[in-house]
Amino acid sequence: MTRKSLYFDVQKCVGCYACAVACMDQNDTDLLGGDLMFRSVMHVENMEAGEVRIAHVSTACMHCDNAECLDACPSRALRRDPESGAVIVRRELCIGCHACAMACPFGIPRFGGDGTIQKCDGCYARTRFGYAPACADICPTGALSYLDINEAMAAKQARFGASLV
Amino acid sequence: MNDMDLKIKGKVPGPDSGIEVRKSLCAICDPNTQCGMDLYVKDGRIIKVAGMKEAPHSHGSLCSKGAALRQYIYSPERVLTPLRRTGERGSGEFEPISWDKALSEIAEKLNAIKDEFGPESVMFFAGYAKWARPYLTRFTMMFGSPNYLTESSTCATAMAMAHQLTYGAPAGPDLKNTDCIMFWSQNPSASGSLNLLNIQKKLDAGMKCIVIDPRVTDLAQRADVYLQIRPGTDGALALAMGHVIVEEGLYDKDFVENWTVGFNEYRELAADMAPEKAAVICGVSAADIRAAARLYATSKTACIQFSAAPVVHHTNGVQNYRAVFCLIPLTGNLDIAGGNRMNKPSIVYVPGGFPTREPQFMCIDRLAGMPERVGEARFPVWAKLTNQAQACDIPRQIRTGDPYPLKAFFALGLNCRMFAGSQDFIDALCELDLIVDVDLFLTDTAKYADYVLPACSSAERRELRCWPMGYIQFTQPAIEPLGQSKSDVEILAELSKHLGLDDELLESGMEACVNWILEPSGLTVEELNKHPEGMFVPGAKPPAERKYLNVGFNTPSGKAEFVSSLLAAVDREGYEELPSYREPEMSPVSQPDLAKEFPLILDTGSRLPMFQHTRMFRVPWARSLSPEPHADICPDDAAAAGIADGSWMKIITPRGQIRARAHLTKMVRKGDVHMYHDWPQANVNDLISGDYLDPISGFPGYRSSLCKIEAENAVEGGADND
Numbered sequence: 101m102t103r104k105s106l107y108f109d110v111q112k113c114v115g116c117y118a119c120a121v122a123c124m125d126q127n128d129t130d131l132l133g134g135d136l137m138f139r140s141v142m143h144v145e146n147m148e149a150g151e152v153r154i155a156h157v158s159t160a161c162m163h164c165d166n167a168e169c170l171d172a173c174p175s176r177a178l179r180r181d182p183e184s185g186a187v188i189v190r191r192e193l194c195i196g197c198h199a200c201a202m203a204c205p206f207g208i209p210r211f212g213g214d215g216t217i218q219k220c221d222g223c224y225a226r227t228r229f230g231y232a233p234a235c236a237d238i239c240p241t242g243a244l245s246y247l248d249i250n251e252a253m254a255a256k257q258a259r260f261g262a263s264l265v
Numbered sequence: 266m267n268d269m270d271l272k273i274k275g276k277v278p279g280p281d282s283g284i285e286v287r288k289s290l291c292a293i294c295d296p297n298t299q300c301g302m303d304l305y306v307k308d309g310r311i312i313k314v315a316g317m318k319e320a321p322h323s324h325g326s327l328c329s330k331g332a333a334l335r336q337y338i339y340s341p342e343r344v345l346t347p348l349r350r351t352g353e354r355g356s357g358e359f360e361p362i363s364w365d366k367a368l369s370e371i372a373e374k375l376n377a378i379k380d381e382f383g384p385e386s387v388m389f390f391a392g393y394a395k396w397a398r399p400y401l402t403r404f405t406m407m408f409g410s411p412n413y414l415t416e417s418s419t420c421a422t423a424m425a426m427a428h429q430l431t432y433g434a435p436a437g438p439d440l441k442n443t444d445c446i447m448f449w450s451q452n453p454s455a456s457g458s459l460n461l462l463n464i465q466k467k468l469d470a471g472m473k474c475i476v477i478d479p480r481v482t483d484l485a486q487r488a489d490v491y492l493q494i495r496p497g498t499d500g501a502l503a504l505a506m507g508h509v510i511v512e513e514g515l516y517d518k519d520f521v522e523n524w525t526v527g528f529n530e531y532r533e534l535a536a537d538m539a540p541e542k543a544a545v546i547c548g549v550s551a552a553d554i555r556a557a558a559r560l561y562a563t564s565k566t567a568c569i570q571f572s573a574a575p576v577v578h579h580t581n582g583v584q585n586y587r588a589v590f591c592l593i594p595l596t597g598n599l600d601i602a603g604g605n606r607m608n609k610p611s612i613v614y615v616p617g618g619f620p621t622r623e624p625q626f627m628c629i630d631r632l633a634g635m636p637e638r639v640g641e642a643r644f645p646v647w648a649k650l651t652n653q654a655q656a657c658d659i660p661r662q663i664r665t666g667d668p669y670p671l672k673a674f675f676a677l678g679l680n681c682r683m684f685a686g687s688q689d690f691i692d693a694l695c696e697l698d699l700i701v702d703v704d705l706f707l708t709d710t711a712k713y714a715d716y717v718l719p720a721c722s723s724a725e726r727r728e729l730r731c732w733p734m735g736y737i738q739f740t741q742p743a744i745e746p747l748g749q750s751k752s753d754v755e756i757l758a759e760l761s762k763h764l765g766l767d768d769e770l771l772e773s774g775m776e777a778c779v780n781w782i783l784e785p786s787g788l789t790v791e792e793l794n795k796h797p798e799g800m801f802v803p804g805a806k807p808p809a810e811r812k813y814l815n816v817g818f819n820t821p822s823g824k825a826e827f828v829s830s831l832l833a834a835v836d837r838e839g840y841e842e843l844p845s846y847r848e849p850e851m852s853p854v855s856q857p858d859l860a861k862e863f864p865l866i867l868d869t870g871s872r873l874p875m876f877q878h879t880r881m882f883r884v885p886w887a888r889s890l891s892p893e894p895h896a897d898i899c900p901d902d903a904a905a906a907g908i909a910d911g912s913w914m915k916i917i918t919p920r921g922q923i924r925a926r927a928h929l930t931k932m933v934r935k936g937d938v939h940m941y942h943d944w945p946q947a948n949v950n951d952l953i954s955g956d957y958l959d960p961i962s963g964f965p966g967y968r969s970s971l972c973k974i975e976a977e978n979a980v981e982g983g984a985d986n987d
Contacts, residue, residue, distance in 0.1 A: 156483075
């Protein structure tokens with residue numbers, strides 16, 4: 101069985117932030133009311149080497165298959181959506197212990213004014229009905245896409261092959 | 266959750282969820298963009314936006330500005346009724362009044378001014394938005410005033426003038442068919458990002474790429490040759506490239522001989538700008554200049570992707586872009602597939618490959634019998650090449666009354682921070698008897714108006730647009746206008762009635778006007794209404810190649826002009842008929858004494874991807890991505906001034922100072938300060954004099970003046986509105 105997931109291609113990202121805003125639009129993120137962004141876009145540059153290298157990185161929850169946060173959560177506030185495989189949040193169960201934050205290798209979990217976790221749910225309520233997550237749906241360059249990981253890898257492999265000649 | 270709850274949470278459209286997708290477009294940035302938009306509507310409210318897959322130009326994507334449109338539309342700061350000023354101008358104190366009262370009072374005052382001082386004493390201005398400009402132009406002509414002005418007095422027009430002076434009309438890059446593209450100060454990561462997919466595809470397929478930009482852009486990293494020049498030295502670089510192309514015999518001899526004038530003079534001018542000389546002026550290597558020149562000239566086809574404003578935001582701006590554009594006829598890349606191609610605009614500046622009556626609709630032939638326009642005497646070539654008055658000359662004419670007094674200003678949107686010496690611009694407007702502003706928000710500038718009329722957004726009105734692949738869309742309102750807000754065109758039509766202009770066509774409404782404009786294309790509103798997502802225009806054609814073979818070029822000589830006849834006809838400093846290079850008026854080279862105290866180059870106006878001038882500042886989704894005013898500076902300059910990354914600093918010019926956070930980045934050259942513009946509490950354009958202008962276009966020299974930076978320890982950010 102193939103399952104789709106979000107795939108990020110750093111070579112295509114130009115840091116336009118469309119994904120971050122589309123995420124807020126999809127989730128009605130009320131920034132002034134204390135909601136937090138699920139997706140971040142970072143501008144990174146290599147300040148050391150002789151040549152300047154600039155890149156942009158868009159990250160949110162990776163929805164890991166072997167999710168450390170799930171194992172760490174003592175209150176079952178995190179669970180796996182069986183259909184999409186997304187790691188989703190039940191904020192009403194969160195006790196604000198930050199165990200997931202300590203476990204997450206990517207620095208994803210955030211905690212709002214009420215102390216409970218806020219993070220990406222993989223738009224599982226959209227993918228269930230065949231719609232891509234809002235971030236991938238909007239991306240102007242195809243840097244963020246929603247597809248079978250092996251398809252993504254095949255495309256990357258083909259690009260690598262082409263770059264050799 | 267059951268499926269229904271999930272659908273509502275996921276905003277999945279369908280009869281069961283009650284969510285309907287309505288077709289629209291994004292009008293936040295403009296023109297040539299207008300990404301197709303799906304508006305998800307439930308119970309009369311937009312609950313989500315997405316890119317429209319049917320749109321051939323934006324392929325289902327949006328940028329961060331478009332993605333934030335819902336918060337822009339439903340901003341709690343929308344003006345919802347007509348307002349009449351009660352306090353001092355600028356105080357922001359207004360009272361709501363009815364539309365009828367507002368329009369009657371405005372009409373009465375405008376007609377009284379017209380009777381006493383003549384129609385020319387009333388100015389009609391369009392802000393950044395382009396869609397209603399044809400209607401405002403017509404309205405201005407019907408009122409009898411020559412003074413139709415726009416924000417394009419500081420954006421894009423000077424670029425078009427450089428094209429016009431050189432070969433008669435703007436010639437856009439043919440990305441699709443080219444072998445080599447030269448991005449001359451354009452950064453698609455921050456503006457026009459929907460074109461990136463096409464660019465990346467072409468690069469992946471082997472298209473060569475040259476990037477000229479003072480800042481290391483994403484694209485610069487993928488370029489075959491990248492030239493990080495000192496701001497304002499574009500003309501020297503272009504001449505040096507011409508030098509190499511001529512010296513090495515890489516120019517198109519047939520084209521130059523048959524279709525250009527002034528080549529010998531140009532050859533002499535370029536001979537004096539060897540790459541080694543330009544290397545010193547521009548701060549790049551002579552070898553790279555040669556490499557760029559050879560790559561551009563020897564590629565089978567090559568085009569130049571120019572930008573609307575950066576190169577012409579210099580006191581030598583028009584001549585700099587003239588020098589750049591001379592490379593196009595020099596290499597014969599003019600009006601051919603893969604080169605820079607000319608095409609007539611169909612609707613609102615955009616060529617769609619089909620004919621319309623938009624020029625006739627605007628009635629600009631009526632200018633002929635009218636008094637001279639604002640700025641006409643000061644910028645005669647501007648007046649020849651455009652149908653607008655030059656707004657940068659407004660403060661001077663208001664204060665001197667020369668050649669006639671100005672009394673009233675009517676604006677469809679006005680942002681004074683687009684003008685150098687912004688406060689002075691506003692102070693001058695305050696000497697007028699009447700200021701009316703049509704806007705969505707009570708902006709800092711709108712606060713100076715006597716009446717503010719509430720405009721609605723693109724989602725609440727109809728709007729006619731086309732795209733270069735022959736696509737057209739006449740949008741339908743997705744939601745009812747908020748409050749009492751109205752479409753700008755509806756406001757003009759109603760004001761026309763109150764003024765008694767007897768303009769039957771405009772007063773009969775937008776649909777009638779669209780039918781009239783589209784008549785030669787064979788399209789009708791009835792047909793367009795069947796395609797809310799837009800449609801390909803039957804019979805639309807891509808522009809023919811080498812149209813000059815039949816009709817010549819639209820210049821006085823009928824040929825491409827290295828030596829400009831229009832510039833030669835004006836005997837003034839800065840109007841050299843050849844695109845000779847002058848230093849920016851304020852540069853470390855032209856003013857070495859001043860540069861001792863102000864050693865850094867101040868460059869304002871670069872874009873951030875989430876903002877469009879002031880437009881998205883009040884939208885939390887956009888603003889959260891860049892909450893405070895900041896400038897890009899290089900780590901060496903920061904270290905010398907003792908400024909840490911992210912800390913507050915002062916940017917000081919001979920006119921004043923502002924406070925901004927320092928963003929340390931190796932994207933920028935040592936010696937340059939790139940301050941983002943339009944910040945309410947840090948208006949960098951007010952640090953530049955309103956008279957610091959290009960002599961040909963009247964454009965402000967935003968991208969090159971002198972400043973210094975100092976560490977600043979206080980943390981107050983200052984008042985913030987707009």
